[in-house]
Amino acid sequence: MTQNPFLISPQDLADVIGRDGLSIVDASWYLPAQNRFAKAEYAAGHVPGAVFFDQDDIVDPTSNLPHTLPNAAIFAEKVGALGLSDTDTIVVYDGMGVFSAPRVWWMFRTFGAKDVRLLDGGFPDWQAAGLPIEIETPPIDPARFSAQLDEDAAVFLPAMKAIVAEGAMQIADARPAERFAGVAPEPRQGVRAGHMPGAYSLPFLSLTEDGRLKSPEDLRKAFAAAGIDPDRPVVTSCGSGVTAAVINLALESLGNRQSKLYDGSWTEWGSAADTPVETGPRPGS
Structure with a gap:
């Protein structure tokens, strides 16, 4: 079976952690009824080197709707501050496997990132594989993300x-x-x-x-x-x-x-x- 070009397995990600040009993003977000708290879970443990993408913050600040796309300038500023560049290979994941991470996968692609992957099985499969978990927030070097909205997306x-x-x-x-x-x-x-x-x-x-x-x-x-x-x-x-x-x-x-x-x-x-x-x-x- 042909491998899905948008997915990466936990072991394949573990094999390349630390490489230049690789960025990892915890894109967890939960509904109030789920009674889970993404920031707290990130602080309790995450994939080594992962930064936290706040889906309630990287939005259009003028909209009263939830999760509305920001403009390109705001997106570039916010993700650049997370140390993310449009030229990176960006791997996103969430705490349920396939729930909130696809939204951030789509956002990065919609604003011009060329190589964005989803961690297959998300953080649960990473944990189940017995792979390393980091508690400390990684140091962040601000980066330049050249963002342009794909109006066809x-x-x-x-x-x-x-x-x-x-x-x-x-x-x-x-x-x-x-x-x-x-x-x-x-x-x-x-x-x-x-x-x-x-x-x-x-x-x-x-x-x-x-x-x-x-x-x-x-x-x-x-x-x-x-x-x-x-x-x-x-x-x-x-x-x-x-x-x-x-x-x-x-x-x-x-x-x-x-x-x-x-x-x-x-x-x-x-x-x-x-x-x-x-x-x-x-x-x-």
């Missing part, structure tokens, strides 16, 4: 409205099926329940197994079961733009270079006054 509200109205692209929703159908409430106040007209339900957990991305064959089965053609253009969405990136990672792993991520995701769409919302499963599903 992200979708914002005006374009999303047009996509929905015209049925111009497949829409894949990574939220749990109950939230997609509107039978479970949204966790954020003021956000309506349901989904965008024409969207398909593809919970991100259907693309993972034991904290790892599924095989290409199983990924294709998951897309087919959801009614999505993974070889055609897809725009992804979720609650706030984090787990949507798991779908983007899966699509890119299957060779789809036409995937986009709706940055405002359901928090923006469901709280807007002029956006159509449907409930129930997708007709025909």
Whole structure:
């Protein structure tokens, strides 16, 4: 089986730690209901040399939405201060395996980094392999990250409205099926329940197994079961733009270079006054 170019195994990462041009990023982030605290877990132990990427801080400071993309200048400043360069090989991971790290994988690529990998199985598999863990925060030498937003990678509200109205692209929703159908409430106040007209339900957990991305064959089965053609253009969405990136990672792993991520995701769409919302499963599903 061809190796996924976006993944790196714990042992393969352990073999190259310390090499010039390699940067490691702890991209852990958790929902309040998970009752886990990413910064505290990082302080208690992390992959040696890893810096912590705060997904609540590296955002657009003018937006009232969670996890909104910052502009290129802010992104460059923030990640440069972490010692990260766009010319590095950047390996990201999280504390669940495949949950929040794909969002940061997508962000680095969207702002111009050329070689970004995901640690296969994340920190749990690193620990399970008995590999070294560091408690101390590594010294950081500020770096230059030359950032430029790839406007083909992200979708914002005006374009999303047009996509929905015209049925111009497949829409894949990574939220749990109950939230997609509107039978479970949204966790954020003021956000309506349901989904965008024409969207398909593809919970991100259907693309993972034991904290790892599924095989290409199983990924294709998951897309087919959801009614999505993974070889055609897809725009992804979720609650706030984090787990949507798991779908983007899966699509890119299957060779789809036409995937986009709706940055405002359901928090923006469901709280807007002029956006159509449907409930129930997708007709025909």
